Amino acid sequence: MAMPTPSQPTxxxxxxxxxxxxxxxEGTQRTVGRDALRINIMAVRAISETLRTTxxxxxxxxxxVDTLGxxxxxxxxxxxxDKIDVQHPSAKMLVQIAKAQDDEVGDGTxxxxxxxxxxxxxxxxxLSKNIHPTIIVTGYKKALAEAIKYxxxxxxxxxxxxxxxxxxxxxxxxxxxxxxxxxxHLAEIAVKAAKQIVEERDGKKYVDIDNIQVIKKHGASILDxxxxxxxxxxxxVLHPAMPKRVENAKIALLxxxxxxxxxxxxxxxxxxxPSQIRAFLEEEEKILKEMVEKISSVGANVVICQKGIDDVAxxxxxxxxxxxxxxxxxxxxxxxxxxxxxxxxxDIDDLSPEDLGEAELVEERKIGDEKLVFVxxxxxxRSVSILVRAGLERMVDEAxxxxxxxxxxxxxxxxxxxxxxxxxxxxxxxxxxxxxxxxRVGGKEQLAIEAFANAxxxxxxxxxxxxxxxxxxxxxxxxxxxxxEDSKYYGIxxxxxxxxxxxxxxxxxxxSVKSNAIxxxxxxxxxxxxxxxxxxxxRLEKEEEEKEKEKKFGEEEEE
Numbered sequence: 001m002a003m004p005t006p007s008q009p010t011x012x013x014x015x016x017x018x019x020x021x022x023x024x025x026e027g028t029q030r031t032v033g034r035d036a037l038r039i040n041i042m043a044v045r046a047i048s049e050t051l052r053t054t055x056x057x058x059x060x061x062x063x064x065v066d067t068l069g070x071x072x073x074x075x076x077x078x079x080x081x082d083k084i085d086v087q088h089p090s091a092k093m094l095v096q097i098a099k100a101q102d103d104e105v106g107d108g109t110x111x112x113x114x115x116x117x118x119x120x121x122x123x124x125x126x127l128s129k130n131i132h133p134t135i136i137v138t139g140y141k142k143a144l145a146e147a148i149k150y151x152x153x154x155x156x157x158x159x160x161x162x163x164x165x166x167x168x169x170x171x172x173x174x175x176x177x178x179x180x181x182x183x184x185h186l187a188e189i190a191v192k193a194a195k196q197i198v199e200e201r202d203g204k205k206y207v208d209i210d211n212i213q214v215i216k217k218h219g220a221s222i223l224d225x226x227x228x229x230x231x232x233x234x235x236x237v238l239h240p241a242m243p244k245r246v247e248n249a250k251i252a253l254l255x256x257x258x259x260x261x262x263x264x265x266x267x268x269x270x271x272x273x274p275s276q277i278r279a280f281l282e283e284e285e286k287i288l289k290e291m292v293e294k295i296s297s298v299g300a301n302v303v304i305c306q307k308g309i310d311d312v313a314x315x316x317x318x319x320x321x322x323x324x325x326x327x328x329x330x331x332x333x334x335x336x337x338x339x340x341x342x343x344x345x346x347d348i349d350d351l352s353p354e355d356l357g358e359a360e361l362v363e364e365r366k367i368g369d370e371k372l373v374f375v376x377x378x379x380x381x382r383s384v385s386i387l388v389r390a391g392l393e394r395m396v397d398e399a400x401x402x403x404x405x406x407x408x409x410x411x412x413x414x415x416x417x418x419x420x421x422x423x424x425x426x427x428x429x430x431x432x433x434x435x436x437x438x439x440r441v442g443g444k445e446q447l448a449i450e451a452f453a454n455a456x457x458x459x460x461x462x463x464x465x466x467x468x469x470x471x472x473x474x475x476x477x478x479x480x481x482x483x484x485e486d487s488k489y490y491g492i493x494x495x496x497x498x499x500x501x502x503x504x505x506x507x508x509x510x511x512s513v514k515s516n517a518i519x520x521x522x523x524x525x526x527x528x529x530x531x532x533x534x535x536x537x538x539r540l541e542k543e544e545e546e547k548e549k550e551k552k553f554g555e556e557e558e559e
Contacts, residue, residue, distance in 0.1 A: 031534040037127065040528045041120045043088040047095070048117020050084075051077055055110050055459070057175040058467040058494050073394050075176060076401045077109035078102040090528055097524045101516060106209070106408020107173055108517035111459060115521035118458040122451035123529055131444050133529045139441075139448020140529075144522040146437050147430050147452075148515050154429060154488055155418035155511040156503075160198075160205065166191045168506035169413050170406040172422050175507075177402035178395065182222040186399070189227045189386060190406035196229070196384050198414060207411035213335055213385040214403065218396045219368035220389040225399065228385040230339050230359055230376035233332060235325045237364045237373065238309060241318035244364045249323075251357040251375070252300035253336055255346045258291055258317075258326075259310035260284050285312055291348050292316040298353045302362045304375075306333050306344075323362055325373050336375065338383035409510055418511035423491025423502035424460025426514055428478045431456045456518075460492055467494035474499065 031039060053060045054075040064072045064083040072083055081095045094116060098109045123136050158165050170187035179186060197211045215232045237244055271277055288310055295303060295317075303317065303324045317324045328336075337344050342357025360377025367387070388403060390396040413419055420426050431453040438449040460478060464471040474492055477499045481490045489503040 025537070029534075029536045033532055034127070036532055036534045037133065037529070038124075039534065040090040040531055041124055043091040044094050044120050044524070044528060045117045047081070047086070047091045048113050051080060051110050051113045052117075052462055053466060054080070055114060055176070056463040056466045056494055057180070058463075059176050060466070061178065071394070072397070073178075074398055074401060075178070076398075076405070077113060079401055081109065081113070089534075090531075093527065094524050097520050101520045105412050105510070105513045105516045107405050107412070107510075108513040111514070111517040112520045112524075114458060114462060115455060115518065116524040118455035119452065119521060119525035120528060122455045123448075123525065126447060126451055129447075131447065133532070135444045136448045136451070137526045137529050139445035140452055140522055140526055142441060142445060143434055143437075143449040143452035144518065146434060146449075147456075147518055150430055150433050151420060151426065151511055151515050151518075152418065154426065155420050157417055158413065158419050160195075160414050160417065163191055163195075165419065165508065166195070166410050166413065168508045169409050169419065169510065172507050172509055173406045173409040174402050177405070178398045179222055179390075179402045182225070182399075185223055186225065186403055187406060189225060190403060190410050192227055193384050193386060194407055194410040194414060197382055199382070205414050205417075207414050209404070209407045209411050211335065211338060211383045212407060213332070213383065214388060214400055215372070215385060216388045216396045216400050217367045217370065217372075218390055218393045220391070222390045222395070222399055224389040225403075226387050226389075228374060228376045228387060229381050230374065230378045230385065231332060231336050231383065232385045232387055233304070233325055233328060233373040233375065234370075235328060235373055236371035238324045238326055239314045239318045243321055243323050246301050246323045246362045247360065249302045249359045249362040249375070250299050251302040251304060251336070251340050251342055251359060251362065252295055252298070252351060252355070253333060253340075253342045253344045253357060254303060254305040254348065254351075255307070255333065255344050256305075256348055257307035257309070258288065258303075258305060258313040258348075259308055260287060288313045289316055292320060292322075294348055294351060296320045296322065298351050298356065300351075300356055302359075302375075304328055304333070304336060306330060323364075335383040335385075339378045339381040340375065341379070409513065412510035412512045416510055416512040419508050420511045420514055421489040421491055421501075421503045422507040422509045423493065423505075424463050424478070425489050425491030425502050426509075427456040427459040428475075428482050428491070429488045432479070432482050452522075463492050463494060467492070467497065469494070469497045 054062065054077065059075050061073055061075045062080050064080065066083065072079065074080060077098065081098050086092050086095050094113060098113050101112045102109050119140065126136050167187045170190040171183050174183040174186055193212050194207055197207060199206045213231060215234060292313060301322055303322055305326045306328055309324065309326045333344055336342065336357065340357025340359050343355040345351050345355050358379065359375050362373065362375050364371055364373050386403065388396055388399050390399050434449055434453040438446045441449060457475060461471040461475055464474040478490060481487045481499055489501050490499050491502040491507065493500045493502065493505060
């Protein structure tokens with residue numbers, strides 16, 4: 001920012017002399033006050049409106065085409081936001097907040113984005129009444145604190161051994177997806193997989209869904225998707241002479257190459273006699289044979305190696321009848337260690353029988369047109385795999401996204417232990433309670449709390465709109481029902497178009513997903529409401545800077 005030098009006139013002198021004082025560089029755009037707010041609100045609302053039509057079981061899908069022409073068809077909020085190329089900085093902030101929501105709880109991104117858009121829409125009306133943004137932000141934060149308190153008052157604690165409730169949670173997460181027809185089957189897989197990897201940490205339940213491996217292969221029905229109590233390796237058996245199936249497998253997990261390592265420095269060996277070459281090769285062979293003998297002596301009949309394996313070592317392993325897979329990813333090695341109870345060994349000399357993992361079966365199978373190695377039947381695996389099948393490649397991708405959401409929802413409820421009703425029931429109840437709370441706060445903040453309540457009702461309203469129902473009729477009916485006692489779980493049944501007790505219908509969500517979505521949406525809205533000045537550097541300048549950097553980089557490479 002160029003400030004005036006002492007020789008330049010000050011702003012008051014400059015104004016009186018009619019000389020402009022340049023503070024910002026030429027080409028810089030600056031938007032101040034209400035205009036800045038209005039532009040930011042418009043950008044966020046545009047993103048919110050994009051996702052709005054995808055909410056709920058009757059939501060529509062989006063077709064996203066990238067610069068290379070690759071097509072993605074989905075109604076998963078996180079995927080849509082990830083794939084669209086957003087330019088406006090405020091819209092980018094919303095995308096980042098939605099991504100944080102997805103990383104934190106794995107679901108609820110659409111709720112978060114739609115709510116943020118509605119909060120800003122309501123704030124715009126308050127701004128037009130000359131209510132200062134700071135007062136709106138304070139009101140929203142009070143409403144948020146009260147809403148989170150109410151959510152946990154309304155929530156019902158559950159027993160995580162109640163598989164029926166966990167299945168309903170998974171089914172609720174899957175209902176709005178394209179895999180709706182197979183949701184019973186997928187929900188069952190999600191519950192079994194999540195329960196298998198539960199850990200106790202400091203007396204609390206913890207589920208890391210990264211320990212669930214998802215392998216996608218198209219060419220069959222979604223109902224052929226299956227859970228494997230072990231690990232699936234997207235590799236094939238190394239040598240044709242090796243067995244393709246090993247029962248009661250004793251698995252050596254190696255992080256060391258079965259080959260003669262080359263020296264770090266280039267060395268030259270002068271040989272004067274052909275017999276010396278033979279001795280040299282025989283010595284290499286002897287070293288490799290000793291490595292294989294060591295593996296065989298500890299009782300291993302399966303070797304899974306992260307590094308390379310020499311052709312000679314492959315020959316010796318095949319002679320010993322050891323099934324071998326090489327160049328396995330580090331993440332898969334860690335999953336294998338968790339599933340089989342083995343230990344990853346970095347030095348073959350250290351390998352002992354205690355390091356071996358166990359599995360009932362290791363087998364190479366042809367799935368579609370590819371070969372995969374299945375390590376299954378592990379006793380008490382801490383890592384499991386899901387083989388996702390579907391007819392189309394796009395459908396396999398959508399099935400994987402749906403399954404991730406279901407797994408996240410089940411994991412959240414196992415860790416949090418509290419459930420609430422879906423179908424817009426919570427939002428209507430929260431709106432009612434916030435309207436009762438607002439007069440106790442009083443002043444202009446009361447208006448902001450009431451605006452927050454109105455924004456929450458956008459969720460049931462959108463659910464009704466997407467199902468082709470009259471949102472006003474539905475909302476009036478829901479408000480009337482929620483005035484009665486014991487009606488907090490009444491929401492919309494989008495299939496019948498009536499207000500019903502959605503908890504009895506099995507439309508259940510984890511309390512943590514809902515509270516996180518409302519927190520993230522409020523945070524996004526407050527962040528944008530506090531911006532009153534946008535100073536954007538000139539595009540031309542940015543392009544010149546980038547060209548300069550590229551030129552510099554090119555010169556450094558030449559040197």
